[in-house]
Each structure stands twice: as C-alpha cells, then as structure tokens.
Amino acid sequence: MKKVFAFLMCAAVTSAMAVSASRLGPVSTYGELKANGGKLSGSCPDYANKPVQVKGMSLFWSSGADSSTVFYSEKAVNAMVKQMNIEVIRFAMGVTQEKFQDQGRGYLSSPQGETLQKGYLKNVVNAAIENDIYVIIDWHIESANGNTSEAVKFFEYAAKEYGEYNNVIFEVWNEPVGADMGTVASHANSVIAAIRKYSDNLVLVGSPEWSSHPEQCAQAGIQDSKKNFGCTLHFYAATHQTGNGGYNERAAQAMSAGVPVFATEWGTVSADGNGSPNQSASQAWINWMNQNNVSWANWSASAIKEQSAAFQNLAIDNGLTFTTSGNMVKGWMNGTSGYKNCGLQNGNGSSNSGFSTGVANGEKTDLIDDLEDGDRFAYTGGWWSAFADSDDDTDGKGETSISNSKWENDFGKKVYDVLMPKKGDKNTSKYMAGIEKIKLAKGAYKYAPYVAIGLNLKRDTTIIDLSACKSISYKFKGASHNFRVETSLVTNWNFHHVNKDGSDEWKEVELTWDQFTQESWGDDDKHFSLGDKGMNKVQRFAWEVKGALDVPDSKNQPKYDYLYVDDVRCNGASITAISGGNGPAPTSSSSAKAKSSSSAVRSSSSATPVSSSSVVPVKDLLVIDDVEDGDEVLKTGGTWYAYTDSASGGKSSISNVYDPKLPGYVVVFPGANDATNGTQGFVGLTDIVWNQAEYAYAPFVALGLNMNADTSKGIDLSACTALSYRYKGASHKFKVQDGQVTDFAFHEFLATDAAEWNTVVIPWEKLEQPAWTQDPKDLNHAAIKKMAWEVVGYANFDEQPEIKHLYVDDLKCLSGSVAIKTVARAASGIKLGLKGNVLSVNFSKAGKASVQVFDMMGHVVESFNENVAAGAHQFSLKNMSTGNYVVRVMMNGASKSARISIK
16 A cells, blocks of 8 residues: 555645546556665565666746746646656756846745745646656755755645655755755755655755766765655766766766666756757767666756757647757657556545536525526626637737627626537536637737636626635636636736646546746736635636747647536535526527627638727828838938848848848839839838748848938927828738837837738837836837838747738828727717716716726726716726726616727
8 A cells, every 4th residue: 555654644734635647657557666776666566676767857947937837737747748758747946046036936036936836836746646647846956055944844845735646756956056965965854854754755865066976965874764765867968978987977886875866857968058969979878877777857848948948839739849859858758558557546536526407596505606507697696708819909909719609798798608508428417608619819919819718706897705715626628728716906917827738528627726826927026825815806717718929820729629617616615606597598509609690709810900999090290101202211311121030040031132232122112013002102021931040039021211311310200199001911010119229129019911901000009018028118209210010920930921021101100189989889868088087978868877997807997876967077087097998887778888098
C-alpha cells in the first residue's frame, strides 16, 4: 500500500479538492521514485529493485513573461504528454526578482507574487497528476542565498498539499551560485525536515557552480530520515561536453557513492541559452544518461526568444509547434508503450457525480444553476448570455463569431442566447448552456480574440456573497477555456481565472480559489488572492474561449468549435433557489434558430474596415496629401517613402521599384493603376511578402511619410479632432509619431483587410500605444513628425498576407464633434445628449424616470430614480471613469438606450 503514515497525517490538511489520473502513465507503472544504491527505482513491486529512468521537460521561470507562463497550464502539460510523451514536468518556480526585476512576479517578491506562484503550482501539479506523470517542484533561484526560512515554509505547504501523491518530487535549491556545499547542505537539511513532516517522496539537492558538482552533494552528509534523496546535475551540451574531466564524471562519482543523480535541467545549446543546438554533443549526453539510467528534464518548455526554447509560439490549442531543439528532444523521449497499473493507491482519489435533474423553487441548494428549469436565469436570480470581441469597438472591433441567436434581456439589450437542449448521451439532464460554431477572428481588436459564456450571478448585475464556497465545480464539453470569477474589486478586466483544456467528452471540473491567477498587465501590485478576498463581491462567472495575441486567425482556432456548460455548483454554499417562470424553454438548439436569425454575429470574412462612428466630420481643416499631383511630396512639404524589416535582419519585400535618385522605393502610382479609385493618383505597396529571417520580431513592410521637409520639425495638427484616409488592401497598423516615443511604442490604430476602397476616420483618442508600452506618453498633436502604414506579419509563423497590396489616398486632418450613437430603438418623448460628464435628458411628459448606466459588460455603474417634470434635466456622471458606456432611460413604459463616451 502507498505510505499509510503520510496519508493519515495529511488527511486533515490537504486541499478539499481530489485529483486523480485520467490515463495510465509512468506513475501507475513505477510508483513513487526511490533512491536505491546510486540509482532510482520505483515503489511498485516490479521496479522495487530495478533502475527507473524518466524523461521530460523543465518549464522556464514562472516569474517570466507569457512566453513562459502560458505553459504553466493544464493545456500545455496535456499537449506535452500527447505530442512529446513526457514522463516528468519541472515546475521552475521563480522565487525572487533576480531575473525579472521589472516584473515583480516571484514568490518572495510580493504577496501578489506568492498568490500567483501558488496558483501556478496547483495548476501544473494537478495536470501532472491527471496525466499520471511525475512533477518536480523546484525552488528556482540562482543565488548564494537559498532563502532557507522561506523555503522551509513553502515546501511544508507543498508537502501538505501534495506529499501523498507518488507523482511529486521536491527540488530544494535550483542553482547555488557563490555558495559552498556546506551552505547548500544546511539549507537542504532544514527543508527536508519540513517535507518529512508530511511526505517521504524523493528530494533533490543542488550543488555549487550552478549545480554542476553532484559529487560534492553526495559527500556532504545530507540528513534525510527517509534516506530518499538524490543530487541534481545541470549542463548545457554545447558548452559542457562529455569526456575526461566532464560533468558526467562528477555525476558518476556521486552514483558510485550510492546517491542517484537526476539531470533536472539540461540544454542542447550553450550555457547562456543560445547558440545553435548541438546535435552530436547532445546525443553523447543522451547516450550517457541512457547507459546510466539518469533521469532528465530538458530546458525549456517555453517559447522564449532563446535557442533553448522547445516551442516556436504560444498558439498551443491545436498542438505544439517545435523549434530545432524541441524536435531533437522530442525524439529522445521514452514513448508510451508498456505502461501498466501496479495497483498502488495514489492520492485521495476523486469521483464524478451524475448530472443534476433540477431544484424546486425555494429549495436550499449549492447549485448556482443546472438549467433544468428551462429558462435563461440562474437559481441565484442572474442570467446567462454570451459576449465576444465583436460586440463593442472600445478597443477596436473584433470579428469573432458564433452561431447562437439572440434574445432581449430585462435591460432592453440583445444578448446571445446560450440556453439549449442537452447534447451527448452522457449528459442525462434536459438543458445546458452552450455556444456553437466558434470562429475566432481578431479583426481590429487590439488584444487576443475571444468569445465567452457569461453568467451574471444577480439579475441586476450587483454583487453576491459566495464566501461560504470552498470550491467551484462545473461540467463541460468542448473548447479549451479560461474559467473566470469576476468580482467588483477588479476594475480593469484582469479577472481571476483558471485555464482548462478542451475535451470531446463531458468532464467535471473542481477548482479551489487558490488556483485562480491574474495576468501580468503591469498591474501586479494590485493583484490579490481570490481566497483571501473577493468571494463576497462576485458579479459574474465566465467561460472564455480565447486565442493567443499576435497569432494568425488560421492558427488560433479552438480544437473544438463549441463549448457546453452544465451543473455549476458552489460547494459549501446554501442558496435558496429561484426557479421557474423566468422564460420559456427552448424548442430547438440555439444554433438551429440562428440559421434564420438576422441578429447573429456577422461573418469574420467581412472585409469592412473598422471606422469610428463617434466622430462626425464637419470639414477638412487640412488635406495633407491627395496625391493628385502625382509626386511623392506632401502638401506640407514632407515626403512619402517605403521601408521594410531588412535593416534589422528581416527579408520581407515589396515589388515597388527602387529609384536611387530619390533614393528609395517609388510609392506613388497613377490613378489608372486602379480605376476603382477614380482619382489621379495614390500611394501604395505592391506584392508584399513577409520573411522574418533573422529579425527577432514580427516581419513587416511599411508605407511611411515625413510630415515636414525638415524631419526634425513636426506639423501642428492640434486644431484637428481626427485624421482620415482612404485605403484598399492589407490589414495594417496606422502609426503616428511626435518624436517623444523612443521605444517604438508609437500611437497606433489597427485597420482590417479591405477588398474595396474605404474611408477610415480616426479620432485622436483612438490612437493608442500598444499594450506592452512601458513608458506611456500622451500624443503631442502640435508636433506630428511622421506617419506610417505598417503591414505586419506574425513572429515565428510561416504566414503571408491575404491581400498582398496596400493603397492609400486622401490623407486629411478633420474637425468634428462628438455625438451619441444610438444602440437601441428610439423611444418617443425622450431625447438624450452628453456634454463632458453631464447627461442631458429631455422628457416630453412628467413622470417617474429611471436612468441607468451600464459598463460594456452589462454591469450597472450608475443609477437615478426620481419624479421629474416635463422638459430638460441633467444628471452628473462626474464619478465615472473615462470609457464607453450604455445609458438607458425609462419613463411611463417608454425607453431609450444610447451609447455614450466619457472623456
């Protein structure tokens, strides 16, 4: 039986959530790994005295950027198991800010860092257990100081949570740098003693000089009451080759002394993480490790900009794409044949309950909703819907689509209908929530494309107290998604979430609050643990199907183009069910109804560009250039030109003629070159080809202009309220430079592919710096120096533009006025207007008026209720932050809704 002492000691302190394997893998085959005379063996009878070697991947620092942290997810671990046959994954927990001082995401960097890292820990370890593979919990630090007291606390926590699982291995100090072996041993002894309170699992100990001296580790007198420890070996094949005096001989000395060695970090490249992967040197190390049954984890399971990275990009929903190093390492894995269950208990098990069949009105339940009453409302009183990047253009309008039809909710707003009859034989209930025919399309949206099923917990979108909940559970089938808990404490959309991988069978999910993390958006100091606060201020749950940023739409589609959700349960809560009478049950699936619905999301194949409807042009203050004179000189004295990524190592190209007399590309074309334009001339790029080559970022070609003949001076456009131009062709980023930005974070606006000539109007406020901006600056309208139209490709993707040209004409500076765009049917007798932050409402009759303001997620942010006389009335919105909102005014059965923008 599995170590009974550990199970009994842990029973009262482990997580309430049970985890179990969903496949047969190495852990069921070998059992717990044991130190056995210089080798590792297993606790399963067949391997009790037989050497065991496992192979896998080490994640990159968990305190890094999304090129590493995207892989700290169930989806990534599942993909590595399926595509690489990994048997071990190393959780490389960044402890301090030593490598990423501008991030502050390390475990000891802040309370927010500790919260983040514990969330990553649970998600990675749970994914390893479910895949029946081993996981190394690594105190990832490169320092002469091991932060011993903090390490003791962390490993005691980790051992309490996971010490009963055969999967788990503890690595107590990644790479001691500047510390002698005595210091390392003292640290290890303290940490091992803490682990042994709850677990007898394998512990791995580092050594001086970046863990390159396992022979010193073996002779250091490590104190372990369970005699189950080993020493780590770290090497990089292109720098540390096998042979006389090599690291391999040091490892052999350790094993001869009776202590096993585990290569928890090794690379195919040079020690700095770069240089071309060295096939022959790496193969020599593989041969040596195979001969000596040394287990290993390759550095690194990431898409960072280093040659050591195993993956090319972050688009992993449909599988991993491998680098040269990743392909090499993939070929050296063990494979999946020969696994069997030796019958040892592992962990505390789990069970899947059946589907709920309904809750009577007024009955006490822990179900948020099972949808069995056939309406669109939860037992808590809130309502179901769906939303996507295509529903609003606050951050640029996306083009993501689903096939669901729409319904009008209590607030007079049309939302996607997600209620549908259950599908699938294993779902024994009647109804479920779902979205179908998902097609992610970024369009002009500035962030990653998405669509989500949402559940407002209260009918009026106010908060609900769920602090009694110990965990959340739900059943789902379909696309990989982020399950989000949205609280009123988060005001910038950076909600707490957990990523769950897709499934083509119904799957039950149970999540504890410490699994939820927030993204690193430069707001890490505002992050908090959902378990510590926020659960008494919940507004909405959401199941978000989301692509990756800067990835071609063709590579960004979910593996399953549907997502179904059922039986949402708050374990530990007592809810008085509100059930029945909230709406009719559907007679057919939402997707079937949507076939004839004119309100379905528009197709993502539309070529219509994004343009602003919030600015009404009054007159042209300045025609910067209409190209009617047929030359490259602007009316301001500046010039048109073109450029590519070639200066930075790229090989992207255009077919425009290069004229050494200019010198530069000829970008002016006579109107006859495109008769559909109907003018004497235009500027453009032709036969665009993206080729990243040695360029570190996304490939590009661009049309540019200097506003002034003297490029050190700008043009004063402060009298303008907007810029406009006409274009035809490829999607592009329109960029404006005023000379203040020095890090390429120029103010920009994204325009989508246009098969025909179209006019785009861009108010100044629509020109924003990119999300990665570190030093934000306001655009100086009085000194505009340059503009550019960049046709940008995708880093690390072999992709070409769908339209291979870009033509531009009639660049103008406009004056205009801000107007309110009506988003719902006009109501007789009510007129709306906005000036600054004062809302003006004119009523034709007296009566009781209700004025509500909603944010773009449907949450009420301001509300007025009062008796008014006929005539004009003003309502102050001075307490509202800048942004876009929807206002709804109701009186005497009449209503009017409009979209407003607070500057």
